[in-house]
């Protein structure tokens with residue numbers, strides 16, 4: 145939470161100009177009326193003026209998921225939600241198509257289904273499984289980046305004639321990072337070149353602890369083309385799901401996640417997977433920055449349904465605006481509460497945007513100042529005849545990063561898979577260091593390392609820390625040529641050890 149100095153002065157009932165002077169006396173230098181102050185700092189300042197600040201978040205206006213149940217074991221079971229991942233051309237779409245044809249809704253409606261982002265399949269045993277109908281890592285990652293961990297199980301498809309490939313490993317990494325259990329489907333076993341044992345061997349090499357070698361990861365051999373083994377795959381999913389014991393309330397305010405949304409001739413439509421409670425036509429829901437009075441609920445065959453219990457994928461009609469994939473859906477008791485929540489969120493988003501802009505500006509300013517200081521130093525060096533003479537900054541690049549009050553500062557750029565991990569990594573980095581050398585995080589964001597990150601790291605002489613994202617090859621090569629160091633980790637304490645080692649390398653005895 146940030147507050148502008150102007151607004152703060154008003155809140156304290158002090159003339160803005162006077163307030164600026166007083167802030168200067170309190171040690172805040174270079175503050176203007178447009179400057180923003182962090183809520184915590186503002187609370188301290190407010191105390192100086194005899195106020196007892198209470199932190200008011202306004203949270204009560206929002207719609208939040210209810211707390212987890214105290215004893216889930218008494219709740220009804222719900223279908224598992226499954227995502228199919230794997231290397232390109234290994235058969236994800238083929239397997240999904242095969243399954244979609246056996247979808248519950250298709251059986252009831254002459255085999256016709258449409259793509260709505262998910263569908264439900266029911267085995268002869270009568271237990272349904274919900275498949276997310278968007279193969280590939282992008283969908284899974286987008287969801288996770290937005291904090292939506294809706295997948296209970298990942299089916300990792302590996303073609304029997306091609307074995308473990310880069311995207312197989314990547315899918316594994318994502319599933320592990322999300323702590324989602326996997327089932328391996330060795331596909332294309334109908335093909336001549338199928339080498340099932342070789343695939344199992346390669347999986348073991350990739351540290352997948354498969355059953356055949358004493359682990360607990362199930363491996364099923366299938367053909368998406370002939371349908372061979374597909375029943376086994378479904379059985380295996382249900383068995384794992386029983387072990388994981390997925391259960392949810394049927395009643396109470398419903399919750400779910402937006403899988404996709406689009407503008408159709410019938411209006412604004414979004415597919416939702418319900419995770420708790422039951423949705424019915426006429427209910428009010430809010431998702432992200434929009435809300436709906438549910439006009440219609442439709443299944444994957446396009447048929448109207450009267451209720452959507454947990455695990456059900458449904459199309460919801462009646463949105464005011466299109467919600468975004470990955471938004472959480474929460475049922476509201478009435479229209480007013482839905483509207484209030486949405487406007488509260490809009491306000492929050494505005495403030496976040498302002499804060500982000502503020503950070504970018506101050507950071508740009510600082511980098512610019514550093515650049516100038518370096519140029520000045522280089523010029524002075526040249527004047528004294530000790531410079532290399534090949535231009536400003538030359539030769540300075542190898543220097544130690546600048547100092548603050550006699551402490552050497554080492555710059556870091558932090559990237560990570562989700563917002564939460566980036567925050568955790570930044571916090572952990574900021575805790576290490578000594579009076580001789582300290583880390584300073586210049587930039588942090590979610591997502592893989594980009595060319596611009598490398599560029600930034602090269603000019604600010606930063607070390608890039610990457611937590612659980614995959615760095616594209618060209619970016620990695622760019623970092624190599626520019627001499628930018630990348631620390632890759634998926635475990636925070638390893639990462640911190642590495643950061644520490646990096647810091648101590650700056651403590652080499654001076655000549």
Ligand code: GDP
Pocket residue numbers: 230231232233234235236237238239279331332333334335366367368369370
């Ligand atoms: P995706 O990129 O993982 O979605 O792979 P696709 O489902 O598009 O499959 C790639 C190719 O492999 C297509 O030509 C499919 O027809 C073929 N294919 C997929 N599964 C099987 C299978 O079980 N057996 C055989 N023989 N071919 C398959």
